[in-house]
Amino acid sequence: QAVGDPMILEPRPWSTKLGYPVAFKPYGQPSPFEANLQRRQSPGLTQTTQASVSFAPLQGFFGIITPSGLHFERHHQGWVDVDPEQHRLMVNGMVEEAKVYTMDDLMRLPSVSRIHFIECGANTGMEWGNAAVPTVQYTHGMLSCCEFTGVPLKVLLDDCGADIKNAQFVLAEGNDGSSMTRTISMEAALDDVLVAWGMNGEMLRPENGYPLRLVVPGVQGVSWVKWLRRIEVGDKPWNSKDEASHYVDMMPDGIHRQYTSIQECKSVITSPSGGQALMGKGFYNVSGLAWSGRGKIKQVDVSFDAGRNWKTARLETPVLDKCLTRFNIDWVWDGSPVILQSRATDSTGFVQPRYRQLREVRGTRSTYHNNAIQSWQVAQSGEVFNVQMD
Ligand code: MTE
Numbered sequence: 001q002a003v004g005d006p007m008i009l010e011p012r013p014w015s016t017k018l019g020y021p022v023a024f025k026p027y028g029q030p031s032p033f034e035a036n037l038q039r040r041q042s043p044g045l046t047q048t049t050q051a052s053v054s055f056a057p058l059q060g061f062f063g064i065i066t067p068s069g070l071h072f073e074r075h076h077q078g079w080v081d082v083d084p085e086q087h088r089l090m091v092n093g094m095v096e097e098a099k100v101y102t103m104d105d106l107m108r109l110p111s112v113s114r115i116h117f118i119e120c121g122a123n124t125g126m127e128w129g130n131a132a133v134p135t136v137q138y139t140h141g142m143l144s145c146c147e148f149t150g151v152p153l154k155v156l157l158d159d160c161g162a163d164i165k166n167a168q169f170v171l172a173e174g175n176d177g178s179s180m181t182r183t184i185s186m187e188a189a190l191d192d193v194l195v196a197w198g199m200n201g202e203m204l205r206p207e208n209g210y211p212l213r214l215v216v217p218g219v220q221g222v223s224w225v226k227w228l229r230r231i232e233v234g235d236k237p238w239n240s241k242d243e244a245s246h247y248v249d250m251m252p253d254g255i256h257r258q259y260t261s262i263q264e265c266k267s268v269i270t271s272p273s274g275g276q277a278l279m280g281k282g283f284y285n286v287s288g289l290a291w292s293g294r295g296k297i298k299q300v301d302v303s304f305d306a307g308r309n310w311k312t313a314r315l316e317t318p319v320l321d322k323c324l325t326r327f328n329i330d331w332v333w334d335g336s337p338v339i340l341q342s343r344a345t346d347s348t349g350f351v352q353p354r355y356r357q358l359r360e361v362r363g364t365r366s367t368y369h370n371n372a373i374q375s376w377q378v379a380q381s382g383e384v385f386n387v388q389m390d
Helices: 103-107 136-140 153-159 186-191 355-362
Strands: 052-054 073-075 088-093 099-102 112-119 143-152 169-174 181-185 194-199 213-215 228-234 266-271 282-291 297-303 325-333 338-346 375-378 384-387
Touching: 088 153, 099 103, 099 153, 103 194, 112 194, 112 213, 136 266, 143 153, 143 282, 153 186, 153 194, 153 228, 169 186, 181 186, 266 297, 266 338, 282 297, 282 338, 297 325
Parallel strands: 088 228
Antiparallel strands: 052 073, 088 099, 112 143, 143 194, 169 181, 169 228, 194 213, 266 282, 282 325, 297 338, 338 375, 375 384
16 A cells, blocks of 8 residues: 555654664674574474474575574484584594594685585475375475585595495494484495585584584485584495484385485475465465485476466576575466465486375385475465375
8 A cells, every 4th residue: 555654654763763883783683573483393293302303494485595593403312512622523444544633624625615405304204194284394394405515525535545445335423412323325425425514604503513514415314414523434334223223214015115315306385385374366476495316406397276287387596406496486366275286307307206106105104205296275265274185
């Protein structure tokens, strides 16, 4: 309402006085009016708040970068404040010379910065049987995407003379109470794995592994070991507690599948999404995120009629390897109830499955690696609900 709007006609309080001085907040904070945008726990999901997860508010993000303070968290034994002066990284096992690096030693080495997504293997895990949680924050919020800076693991393996002819694996070990350990293939270790200290241009946040974490592009979050203290080179998988009883896929025959680490092609519409409400008929920019642990996103299609017809969305640049890709598509809502879906295709040609297709292979009793097409129902009232379509 431009005519007679007091917000235009009358000066606002902030335009009639001196503002705050520079460096009033030496480390900047979001506007107090954005206080509702927070990472959140899912009530009742875990028995303790240390062995738990907080979900990133995907519905409130633009572009592809997750603000550091809103990166999701997943800890097995709480997060810790590690003193970088006391932190060490050891590389041992099948190497010519085992070495111990300080943070200063590591940060002198040639570093690279790359943007990658991290997704917990359990993301969307509550939805295997039925639509269970109301918002995209809870269905897909164990997902973040940042620019990570660090030294390629290959540089350290070369430095220690790793026996890369005979050793096929490395073990990464964390320095928190959970002593998280994960086996990583030598192929990945020599390819794009980073020993990282930087996140979005600053040091890692404590919750995300300060001062050192492993970045394993395309692979489930559990392998991105935080507070990284040791890399062991070996010739067989370690079958540690974190890979024998956790992060295994229950298949329909009751047998667990182990070491399925790649996060397959997936997408979700973040706006509009569950828990939001449309402001009446008319134009909307439908927007969302797509990603694949196997490469780049090639195409995203959006359906406005529960998957009967599909339209190709616009991909925002940059479109990077093993990275979130933002998609947008124009939509004019006529006010009638609809079901919105997005379907991503990656550079290998893999097409994100419908629930029916995924369940045919995987059943319904799994927790991990659910990459099915998400459906949002827009009711006549404009309210948006999480529903599941076959
Ligand atoms: N590393 C250690 N040392 N301890 C942990 O509990 N959690 C893992 C992984 N690395 C974990 C860890 C899991 S299950 C995930 S999904 C990611 O860290 C989450 O990383 P984030 O907390 O930075 O989002």
